[in-house]
Amino acid sequence: MRTPLLTIPGLLLVLAAGAGPASGGQVSADYAAWFIGIPIGRGTLTAHVDGTSYRTEVSGRVTGIAALFVGGSGTAEANGRLAGTAPVPAQFRVEVRSGGKVETTRMAMADGNVRSVERNPDKPPHPRATPVLPEHLRGVLDPLSAGVFIAGGTGPVTGPAACERRTRIYNGVYRFDLIYSFVATRRVEIAGYKGDAAICSVRFEPIAGFRADRSDIQSARRRSAELTLVPVAGSRALIPARVSLSTGYGHGLLEATRLDLDPARPAARPPARRASAD
Incomplete structure (x- = not known):
């Protein structure tokens, strides 16, 4: 089974992407993914923001019975600067391992524009894919930077300011928008956090790089996901605690199993090791 965006490990990387604190410090989280009630993967997020810059690292792997069919793992990292509440990415890198093969993508970015893309192996686009044009690569974010959620204004952190946005994303192959409402x-209780959360709906809009005749792409356009964001202590940043979506194949869920939302507290454990396939 393929997702419209990436393989399952890659999907974990995208969905687990979240924000760091608005002042110096580090937050982290572990996630588990289920599909039709069956465990299919796990992921880890670590993010650091010092008020002017950010760095996010994510790892994910397929687990359980799913590993018998689409085993694999992935890592991704992104860094850049903050302009108010908006991330401005500088570099993005993702590596996905599946079936004994390794695929990597590196992007260099500046002022919201893609400067260069290096893919290995460098596969040509599908002949029926909508071309990715130069204008599609301006004013965009990479998938991890797109997961930096900082509520603007002075209202409640878990109010509308946490969600309302349309994010233009390019992952080195596909150009798409995520529309948050x-x-x-x-009130939620997830992985040790108990308190208010912002609930957002998320819609997927393909822009370029996709085949228009793919039924899964058209199905994804008609569906929306529900995203639960919880606040980072002492800041206006938020981090995903749960993502729920329905597909033509069944219901999928990504949920935090551990949340460390206090950037002032020393890390409870050493950084996670590089993910590997189960």
Whole structure:
């Protein structure tokens, strides 16, 4: 089974991407993914923001029975600067290992524009894919930088300011938008966090690099996911705690199993090792 964006390890990397604190410090989280109630993967996020710059690292791997069919693992990292509440990426790198093969993508960016893309192996686009044009590579974010959530204004951190946005994303192959809308502020209890969370709906809009005749792409356009964002202590940043979506194949869920939301507290454990396939 393929996702519209990446393989399953890559999907974990995208969905687990989140924000760091708005002042100096580090936050981290572990995630587990289920599909139709069956465990399919795990991921780890570490993010650091010092007020003017950010760095995010994510790893994910397929686990359980899913590993018998689409085993693999992936790592990704991104860094850049902050302009108010908006990330301005500088570099993005992702590596996905599956079936004994390794695929890597590196992007260099400046002022919201893609400067260079290096893919290995460098596969040509599908002949029926919508071309990615130069204008598609301006004013965009990489997938991890797109996961930096900082609520603007002075209202509640878990209010509408946490969600309302349209994010233009390029991952080295596909150009797409994610459109976030505020649903509600809701009390939640997830992975040790108990308190208010912002609930957002998320819609996927393909722009370029996709085949228009792919039924999964058209299906993804018609569906929306629900994203639960919880606040980082002492800041206006938020981090994903749960992502829920329905597909033509069934229901998928990504949920935090551990949340470290206090950047002032020393890390409870050493950084996670590089992910490997189960």
